[in-house]
Amino acid sequence: MTSDDSKIRPEATGESAVVLEAVGLVKRYGGVEALRGADFQVRAGEVVALIGDNGAGKSTLVKCLSGADQPDAGTIVLDGVPVVLNSPTAARKLGVETVYQDLAVAPDLDPAANLFLGRELVRPGLPGKLGMLDKAAMRARAIEHFRRLGVSLPSADVPIGALSGGQRQSVAVARAVLWASKVVFLDEPTAALGVVQRDRVLDVIRRVRDQGVAVVLISHNMPEVRAVADRVEVLRLGRRVARFAAADATLEQLVGAMTGALSHEDAS
Structure with a gap:
């Protein structure tokens, strides 16, 4: 099997600068290593979907990047400057907001x-x-x-x-966007919504992106990911194992990367 630095496919080149980046994050909970050198990045004005199976480390990565938890090792970079996000309040002051499932x-x-x-x-x-x-x-x-x-x-x-559920979710997203100058994390924003309500929330996400805010979408819904994301980053066993341009990625590739059938990262 080739290394994580092997290429799956070229990543879509964005002109905007990287707003938020994780480099080699490690997080342990007792004897459990939830993050094992995880990398991640999102650019201004793009939607990046963060996907992975249960236990892949998605929630832990988001907690570290939103100040709810602190990594044991690695670096978090905001606008090219290493930062310490020691609380959600500290993250919010730097323009990073999070919308959780409970709203x-x-x-x-x-x-x-x-x-x-x-x-x-x-x-x-x-x-x-x-x-x-x-x-x-x-x-x-x-x-x-x-x-x-x-x-x-x-x-x-x-x-x-x-x-309605979709309207409440839209209000929660709008609240985060009102205060976020850099990044908004959305944790399963369309869970338990009907088709019409889901589409309205996805439209709000696109409008947020078009205003230049970076959006990170955590979702298990692969059709939704392909419909709204510009890029997809895949976590597996606490590490980023793949990156895709969402428009080019097939469902089989996304599922394969999540399950380990594909485990090569585009290092471009």
């Missing part, structure tokens, strides 16, 4: 309040010093943000809990 939305609050949850705008002057929120400004900014991303809601005032 972490407040169902009793409206979409605008959810967008600014924990980052509320206060009114100018003395009212702001007294802690009074500028609800009108947050609502106006939220409506414009939703419009720009193509997020369609029945009302800006309806509680999140009254929205």
Whole structure:
């Protein structure tokens, strides 16, 4: 079998710079080595799908790159500069946001309040010093943000809990994008959604990419990956084993890389 540096196929060459990169990340949990020198990179204005079988290390890699966990070895590089992401707050301050499967939305609050949850705008002057929120400004900014991303809601005032699953997911993605200047991680963003709702969320992802934000999509849905991703990076047993241009990759190649039938990395 050839080494990981052998080529599967040429990777699509992007003109944009690499925004976030992992080089040789190692992460151990007791005697279990979840990451074994994992590499990863995503460029500005592209969607990269991160795929792999259960236990491949996807969740651990995302946790390390989003500040939820710290690697035992290796380097994380943001805009060409090595960084230490010792907490999710540190990652967010550097423009890295994550949307998890549980969404972490407040169902009793409206979409605008959810967008600014924990980052509320206060009114100018003395009212702001007294802690009074500028609800009108947050609502106006939220409506414009939703419009720009193509997020369609029945009302800006309806509680999140009254929205459909696809609409709630779109609000969660929009919230991350509002604050992310660099990278957004999306963990199975269309899980349990119907076809129409899934397509709407994928359209939001494309709009995010078109605004120049790097999007990392973690998904087990191979047709979805091929439909929305520009590139695919495959993890297996804690290492990146393959990279593909999504437009050229076949389902057989993706599954083969995940299962070990193919285990060669494009090192271009």
